[in-house]
Amino acid sequence: MGFKVAIVGATGAVGVEFLKVLERRNFPVDELVLLASKRSAGTTLEFKGKTHMVTELTHGSFAGCHLALFSAGASVSRAYRESCVAAGCLMVDNSSAFRMEAGVPLVVPEVNPQQARKALRSQGGAGVIANPNCTTIIALLALNPLHRAVPIKRVVAATYQAASGAGHAAMEELLNSTRAYLDGKPYEPKVLPFPYAFNLFPHNSPMTASGYCEEELKLAKESVKILDDPSVKITGTCVRVPVLRTHAEALNIEFTRELSVERAYELLGKAPGVTVLEDRARNRWPMPVDVAGKDDVYVGRLRKDHTQDNTLDVWVVGDQLLKGAALNAVQCAEAALLG
Amino acid sequence: MGFKVAIVGATGAVGVEFLKVLERRNFPVDELVLLASKRSAGTTLEFKGKTHMVTELTHGSFAGCHLALFSAGASVSRAYRESCVAAGCLMVDNSSAFRMEAGVPLVVPEVNPQQARKALRSQGGAGVIANPNCTTIIALLALNPLHRAVPIKRVVAATYQAASGAGHAAMEELLNSTRAYLDGKPYEPKVLPFPYAFNLFPHNSPMTASGYCEEELKLAKESVKILDDPSVKITGTCVRVPVLRTHAEALNIEFTRELSVERAYELLGKAPGVTVLEDRARNRWPMPVDVAGKDDVYVGRLRKDHTQDNTLDVWVVGDQLLKGAALNAVQCAEAALLG
Numbered sequence: 001m002g003f004k005v006a007i008v009g010a011t012g013a014v015g016v017e018f019l020k021v022l023e024r025r026n027f028p029v030d031e032l033v034l035l036a037s038k039r040s041a042g043t044t045l046e047f048k049g050k051t052h053m054v055t056e057l058t059h060g061s062f063a064g065c066h067l068a069l070f071s072a073g074a075s076v077s078r079a080y081r082e083s084c085v086a087a088g089c090l091m092v093d094n095s096s097a098f099r100m101e102a103g104v105p106l107v108v109p110e111v112n113p114q115q116a117r118k119a120l121r122s123q124g125g126a127g128v129i130a131n132p133n134c135t136t137i138i139a140l141l142a143l144n145p146l147h148r149a150v151p152i153k154r155v156v157a158a159t160y161q162a163a164s165g166a167g168h169a170a171m172e173e174l175l176n177s178t179r180a181y182l183d184g185k186p187y188e189p190k191v192l193p194f195p196y197a198f199n200l201f202p203h204n205s206p207m208t209a210s211g212y213c214e215e216e217l218k219l220a221k222e223s224v225k226i227l228d229d230p231s232v233k234i235t236g237t238c239v240r241v242p243v244l245r246t247h248a249e250a251l252n253i254e255f256t257r258e259l260s261v262e263r264a265y266e267l268l269g270k271a272p273g274v275t276v277l278e279d280r281a282r283n284r285w286p287m288p289v290d291v292a293g294k295d296d297v298y299v300g301r302l303r304k305d306h307t308q309d310n311t312l313d314v315w316v317v318g319d320q321l322l323k324g325a326a327l328n329a330v331q332c333a334e335a336a337l338l339g
Numbered sequence: 340m341g342f343k344v345a346i347v348g349a350t351g352a353v354g355v356e357f358l359k360v361l362e363r364r365n366f367p368v369d370e371l372v373l374l375a376s377k378r379s380a381g382t383t384l385e386f387k388g389k390t391h392m393v394t395e396l397t398h399g400s401f402a403g404c405h406l407a408l409f410s411a412g413a414s415v416s417r418a419y420r421e422s423c424v425a426a427g428c429l430m431v432d433n434s435s436a437f438r439m440e441a442g443v444p445l446v447v448p449e450v451n452p453q454q455a456r457k458a459l460r461s462q463g464g465a466g467v468i469a470n471p472n473c474t475t476i477i478a479l480l481a482l483n484p485l486h487r488a489v490p491i492k493r494v495v496a497a498t499y500q501a502a503s504g505a506g507h508a509a510m511e512e513l514l515n516s517t518r519a520y521l522d523g524k525p526y527e528p529k530v531l532p533f534p535y536a537f538n539l540f541p542h543n544s545p546m547t548a549s550g551y552c553e554e555e556l557k558l559a560k561e562s563v564k565i566l567d568d569p570s571v572k573i574t575g576t577c578v579r580v581p582v583l584r585t586h587a588e589a590l591n592i593e594f595t596r597e598l599s600v601e602r603a604y605e606l607l608g609k610a611p612g613v614t615v616l617e618d619r620a621r622n623r624w625p626m627p628v629d630v631a632g633k634d635d636v637y638v639g640r641l642r643k644d645h646t647q648d649n650t651l652d653v654w655v656v657g658d659q660l661l662k663g664a665a666l667n668a669v670q671c672a673e674a675a676l677l678g
Contacts (some may be wrong), residue, residue: 160578
């Protein structure tokens with residue numbers, strides 16, 4: 001009664017997490033097909049105590065597969081979508097390729113799990129579920145429970161984003177360039193466009209004519225699609241900070257009417273996938289080191305903004321590789337195939 | 340025609356910058372008195388090619404001094420204010436001790452230079468100029484020129500604050516804990532309350548009943564005092580990031596009427612103390628590595644916020660030890676004594 005599961009981009013930062021999440025959640029995997037570029041073929045990875053060989057991704061790779069988890073960039077997703085879906089395999093795609101495509105559900109299982117099943121071809125769907133951008137998922141875990149109680153009007157977000165969002169090589173670059181800095185040696189950035197050691201920079205996604213980068217626009221547009229509510233407006237500044245795998249976000253949230261701090265804590269306290277962590281007396285709130293490797297998105301520092309009516313400030317921290325990527329994708333697959 | 344100048348906290352991160360700034364700006368120093376705690380007495384520091392001995396701060400230290408630059412924490416400032424002022428010495432204080440005291444001018448020379456002279460006892464002043472909080476100064480260099488053209492209604496700020504704001508020992512802790520992390524060794528935080536290597540945390544200033552920390556409230560209250568305009572409302576989230584000496588701030592600014600991006604660039608382009616740095620094609624904006632050691636506050640990424648009328652997003656980066664502390668203090672002294 002299990003599934004034949006393909007992982008595309010198996011050797012990447014998210015690929016490795018796919019395996020860990022599938023194993024930890026005991027997802028019913030009967031057969032595993034690890035796929036990557038020709039360069040990475042031949043690598044071996046462990047899954048449930050067995051060694052698996054990574055093979056080169058080809059259009060024939062999906063034969064007999066029920067599920068393919070993609071995390072190899074938008075161009076690979078575009079190039080292999082047809083082969084995957086034609087083989088009758090559900091594609092859960094971690095790239096930005098199809099997120100805004102009408103007919104492709106964009107799913108955060110805590111928010112719109114019903115959309116996951118609509119992706120199935122047997123249900124008339126396109127055979128693809130898009131996994132939202134990491135920053136969007138992490139924000140929505142906190143925003144959705146509040147929005148369901150009192151509709152959100154506008155959010156001003158500022159993000160503190162980790163290296164992992166740019167892949168394993170960017171995490172290595174952060175470590176290597178930091179070591180070079182400490183050793184007084186020069187380091188030429190190879191993966192990210194700017195120096196990263198003890199530095200930060202506005203997010204390196206492509207710039208748009210609006211002056212907002214794509215990462216900032218994704219947060220706004222994807223949130224509207226997932227919440228299925230065009231009245232929610234989000235602006236913000238996305239920043240890459242020298243942290244390895246956990247994003248933090250400062251959210252200033254204006255509601256359509258009053259929502260008390262107490263009620264907001266209550267809503268977040270019982271929201272699935274959310275942990276409220278704070279110790280006001282010690283000024284101790286969620287930090288990347290708390291949340292790295294954790295499934296839940298951590299929230300805290302709820303406070304009433306006295307500069308505007310009906311407004312709260314909230315602090316949110318989530319593991320970029322887990323809830324921001326691999327975990328959410330596996331949860332999407334669960335909602336579609338096991339739901 | 341020069342001055343006898345005392346530096347209180349001469350061996351600290353800001354103290355060392357006081358000396359460099361005085362020398363670089365050719366401030367007319369006839370005699371220099373370097374003061375610190377008993378523990379640091381006996382240390383020597385260079386100024387204009389001469390070696391000066393640091394002596395222990397006592398109530399008699401200010402005899403004959405015209406100017407004392409203080410950066411040794413609020414309790415030292417409180418304890419020595421009277422001795423300093425009674426000696427006829429102008430106190431320029433980098434601590435938070437007197438910032439909100441009525442009668443003590445809180446000065447950013449690009450904003451309210453006329454206030455600096457009002458501090459002089461010969462002008463009927465209290466003999467003290469308060470240097471604002473670093474985050475406030477850096478924000479105001481960008482906010483003031485815009486506010487003078489079109490009044491600001493509300494700002495949502497998120498900060499990315501460097502180690503230097505917590506002093507030299509915090510900078511050392513960032514370096515040492517990061518090296519320990521890279522070497523796989525444990526590190527127990529000694530200066531800051533939380534792990535700092537590849538981590539970040541909401542600002543470690545004291546928490547208030549509102550849920551906002553003092554750093555966040557300083558930004559709001561000090562800005563109103565310096566702009567002399569209670570209609571300007573500022574909320575925000577202050578965060579300590581693993582960067583050595585340069586603060587960055589994401590400011591979402593709502594104006595009372597429209598201010599175009601083009602006009603805002605024009606205003607900032609001619610504002611004193613401000614450098615506009617950006618290369619939109621390369622997605623290249625001010626970063627801490629650009630601004631460390633620079634006098635100017637760097638701004639960029641001006642963009643029209645489409646989620647709300649009359650609103651712009653702006654990115655601001657400033658050296659915490661220079662414009663955020665030592666440089667601003669010396670400029671205050673210049674405005675009072677040389678203006």
